[in-house]
Amino acid sequence: MNDQHSSDSAQLSTDAAARLLQASESVDDRVREAIAARTQAIIDAWMAVAVVAYCLAFAFSNVGGAAGAGLIPGVENTTGEGVSVTFLVLAAFFAASGLTDGLTQSLRHPTGRGAKLRRGYATASLLPFAAIVYLVFFAPTASVPLAVLIVAASAAPVVVLAIRSARRAKLAGVRRPEPALSALLDPPGRVGTAILGLWLGAIGTLSAPTFGLAGLIAACAFFLVLLATRTTRFGLDRLAEDWGRTQWTAFGCSYLLVLALSVLLTRTTWDLGVVGVVGGVLVAAPLVIAAFRPAPIWEA
Amino acid sequence: MGDHHPRHDLDDALLTPLRFSVMAALRAEVEIDFGTLRELLETDDSALSKAISTLGAAGYLAVRKGYVGNRPRTWLTATSAGIAAMRIHVAALQAIAAGLPPAGGAETGEASDASR
Numbered sequence: 001m002n003d004q005h006s007s008d009s010a011q012l013s014t015d016a017a018a019r020l021l022q023a024s025e026s027v028d029d030r031v032r033e034a035i036a037a038r039t040q041a042i043i044d045a046w047m048a049v050a051v052v053a054y055c056l057a058f059a060f061s062n063v064g065g066a067a068g069a070g071l072i073p074g075v076e077n078t079t080g081e082g083v084s085v086t087f088l089v090l091a092a093f094f095a096a097s098g099l100t101d102g103l104t105q106s107l108r109h110p111t112g113r114g115a116k117l118r119r120g121y122a123t124a125s126l127l128p129f130a131a132i133v134y135l136v137f138f139a140p141t142a143s144v145p146l147a148v149l150i151v152a153a154s155a156a157p158v159v160v161l162a163i164r165s166a167r168r169a170k171l172a173g174v175r176r177p178e179p180a181l182s183a184l185l186d187p188p189g190r191v192g193t194a195i196l197g198l199w200l201g202a203i204g205t206l207s208a209p210t211f212g213l214a215g216l217i218a219a220c221a222f223f224l225v226l227l228a229t230r231t232t233r234f235g236l237d238r239l240a241e242d243w244g245r246t247q248w249t250a251f252g253c254s255y256l257l258v259l260a261l262s263v264l265l266t267r268t269t270w271d272l273g274v275v276g277v278v279g280g281v282l283v284a285a286p287l288v289i290a291a292f293r294p295a296p297i298w299e300a
Numbered sequence: 301m302g303d304h305h306p307r308h309d310l311d312d313a314l315l316t317p318l319r320f321s322v323m324a325a326l327r328a329e330v331e332i333d334f335g336t337l338r339e340l341l342e343t344d345d346s347a348l349s350k351a352i353s354t355l356g357a358a359g360y361l362a363v364r365k366g367y368v369g370n371r372p373r374t375w376l377t378a379t380s381a382g383i384a385a386m387r388i389h390v391a392a393l394q395a396i397a398a399g400l401p402p403a404g405g406a407e408t409g410e411a412s413d414a415s416r
Binding site: 012014017018020021023024025027028030031034035170171172173174175176177 | 307310315317320321324325327329330331332333335336337339340341364368373375377390393394396397398399
C-alpha cells in the first residue's frame, strides 16, 4: 500500500471511492478478526482454569472411598451427600459456561488457524470430563489421590493450551487500553449480577446435608432460569458483555469458593450446617459487592 | 452553500489510501501496535510512520509508547476527532461511490467530472 498523495479530491472517481470503501471494509474485517482472536485466547485461558478447577473439585468431592481420608488435615470422607454437592459444582460451572458463551458468541467466528485452535481446545477440554466419567462409573472407589492424579493428568493438554492462549493474548498486537470512563452497571446488570451471586450462595448453603434436597431443588431452578433468561436482558450472555474486570474477578472468587465449599461439604466432619451457611455467604459476597461497583464504559 | 458536492466533505488528511486505511483500522476502544498495524495493512515501516505522523498532527490518532516484557511497543488509538472525521469522510466517499448528483443543478458538470 503506497502513501502517494493525490491532493485533488475532485479527481476521485466513483470507482476509486468504491475501491477505497472496499479496502476500508477489508481492513476493518481483519482488525475485528485480530481483536476476536485475542479475546478468545483470554476466554480459553480462563475457561481452562475453570475446567481444571471444576474437575479437580469434582474428583475431590464425588470420587473415592474412605481411603481419601487424611489428604488435608481435618478433611476426610463423608458419604451419601454427593447429589446436592454435584449440582452445586455443576451450577457454578454452568454459570461460567453461560458467561463465556455470551462473550464467544459476540466474537467473529474463527477461520483457518483460529478454527483449528478452537477444535483442539474443545477436544482437550473434554479429556478431564472423560476422566471424571471414567472415575464415577468405572472406578468409584479409587482413592482420592489417585482420582486427583488421573484428573490432573487428563487436564495436562488443556493446561498447555491455556498457557499458550494466555501467552498469545499477552503478545497480541491489539488490546483494550485502560478505560477512561467507568460507571455503575445499568439496573438489569446490577440486579442480574447480585442475583447470580445470591443464588449461587443459596445453592451452596442449601447443599449442606442439614437442608436435605433443598440444594438440589435450588440448583435445578437455577438451571431452568439460566435457560429461560438465555439471550434476554437478564441472561448471562448479556451480563458478560457488561461486566468489567471487577465483576469478572468477583465471579472467579465465587466460582473457586463454590468448588472449595463442595469439597468441604463432602470431605469434612465439621458442622456442615455452619460450613454451608458460612460458605454460602462467602460465595454470594463477591458478586453482590461487584454488582454495585463500576464497570468500564467503552466509547462506541 | 446550498449546492454541496460530497467531494467537499472529503478530508485532505485521509485522502491517501494508506492514511484512510490506518483510520479504518484504528478504534477508540482498542489499541493496535505499530507492527500489527503494518501487517494488517500490508505496508512498510517508513510509509506507515509517515502516515501516522500526518494523522497524529491532524489530531486523528493518539500514540502511546509502552513495553510488552522487555520489548518496546508503540500503541495507536483513534481519537474522537479522528473517528468523527472518518465518519464524514466515509459518508462523502459513499455518496461519491453511489454517483450522487449535487443537491442543486449548478454543479452537475463538476459532479460528472469528479465521477470520471
